[in-house]
Amino acid sequence: MxxxxxxxxxxxxxxxxxxxxxxxxxxxxxxxxxxxxxFDKIPLFMKKAPLEIDPKENPDLACLQSIIFDDERSPEEQAKTYKDEGNDYFKEKNYKKAVISYTEGLKKKCADSDLNAVLYTNRAAAQYYLGNFRSALNDVMAARKLKPCHLKAIIRGALCHLELKNFAEAVIWCDEGLQIDAKEKKLLDMRAKADKLKRIEQRDIRKAKLKEKKEHNQNEILIRAIKARNIQLVSETADEDEDSASEDVGELSLDRLISENPYGARVNLDDQGRLNWPVLFLYPEYAQSDFISAFHEDTRFIDHLMVMFGEIPSWDLEQKYCPDNLEVYFEDEERAELYRVPVESTLLQMLQHPRYFIKALTPAFLVCVGSSAFCKNYLRGRKVHQMK
Missing domain, CATH: 1.20.5 (Single alpha-helices involved in coiled-coils or other helix-helix interfaces)
Known part of the structure; x- marks a missing residue:
């Protein structure tokens, strides 16, 4: 009942x-x-864990993490857990997080040298894929201190040397790895590639040295040719040091003067041993200029003026720049004086003038219309030397 x-x-x-x-x-x-x-908020089913875990927002995940990374566990256990976590990130190609995990594992400073070598080697792999080749190389070197025959570390170190273009070092690392495993395909392929690139690099270095030597010899010949003509060169930087304003040609570095030349062309010797100069003509009235890439030293100024002003230039609105009207000058900057150049004279005759100094291996001359108001005003107050 x-x-x-x-x-x-x-x-x-x-x-x-x-x-x-x-x-x-x-x-x-x-x-x-x-x-x-x-569904993704449940720790068991999460595809990606948040970077920072707030116990209030994710109490379940915070609890789970505290169990996994419990400080009461041994350093070896904790380091292994971080290694496994880093491996998971690595598989997901999340290399930044993988580096962080491996680093945390190394911070535990466990006594297991093999485990630490793996952490260094794995972090090196993650750094490699991030493009941090020097950091990766430092890690594999640390791994090899703990485990000299760690083949993965050797392979990754050789890869880093290859990326850093240290081809000779890459060959050495490959050889060390092949002593451990003579059939390791990655090392065999890498060694062949590194050796080929090393030979190409050495060939390029030899070519560069031969080219440098050839250019040096050519420069020496040019210096002798210029010096034989009593032509005075001056560096653009000579203005900063008045004592060097009239340096001897033999004491100047032709390479430095060439590097100061903004026009690309350079003085050269022809087959007859005559000099061709890059020359700049300046027209101060209109702030215009002409550049002659090869002005033969035996050519007269009038010859070039006839070619350049055979047609009226577009900027000459008054059509007054005719060869017969033009006057040519060079400036002695040190004395602030002008010298009028006879248009029938050759370039060499002017370059040999004791008051002419060539800057940046590019002679420069001023050109204006002698009868113009601008020219008269431009010359007013200046000392002008008339040359025959």
Whole structure:
């Protein structure tokens, strides 16, 4: 009799619960349109863990992490856990996080040298894929101090040397690895590539040295030719040191003077041993200029003027720049004096003038219309030497 009463009570309670469940639906379920986002909040099903874990927002994940990285566990256990975590990130190609995990593992300073060597080697691999080749190389070197015959470390070190264009070192690392495993294909292929690139580099170095020597010899010949003509060269930087303003040609570095030449062309010797100069003509009235890349030293000024002003230039609106009207000058900057150049004279005759100094291996001359108001005003107050 008592048993029937209990069963009846239980049935009534169950009926009441089911009735309440029908009237008050469960509110903790996933929403149909957001189930993926909500599913990803559960630690067990997370595809990616957040960078920083807030215990209030993710209490389950914070609890799980505290169990995994429990400080009461041994340094070896913790280091291994970080290694495994880094490997997971590495598989996902999340190399930055992998580096962080491997670094945390190394911070545990466990006594297992093999484990530490693996952490260094794996971090080197992650750094390599991030393009941090020097950091990767430092890691494999640290790994080899702990485990000299660690083949993975040797392979990754050789790869780093290859990327850093240290081809000779890459060959050495490959040879060391092949002493451990003579059939390792990666090392065999890499050694062949590094050796080929090393030979190409050595060939290029030899070519560069031969070219440098050839240019040096050519420069020496040019210096002798210029010096034989009593032509004075001056560096652009000579203005900073008045004592060097009239340096002897033999004491000047032709390479330095060439590097100061902004026009590209340079003085050269022809087959007859005559000099061709890059020459600049300046027209101060209109702030215009002409550049002659090869003005032969035996050519007259009038010869070039006839060619350049055979047609009226577009900037000469008054059409007054005709060869017969033009006057040519060079400036002695040290004395602030002008010398009028006879247009029938040759370039060599002017370059041999004791007051002419060539800057940046590019002689320069001023050209203006002698009868113009501008020219008269330009010359006013200056000492002008008339040359025959």
């Amino acid at each position: 008592e048993s029937n009463v209990v069963d009846s009570t239980s049935d009534d309670a169950m009926d009441a619960f089911l009735e309440k469940f029908r009237s008050q639906p469960y509110r903790g379920g996933f929403h149909e349109d957001q189930w993926e986002e909500e």
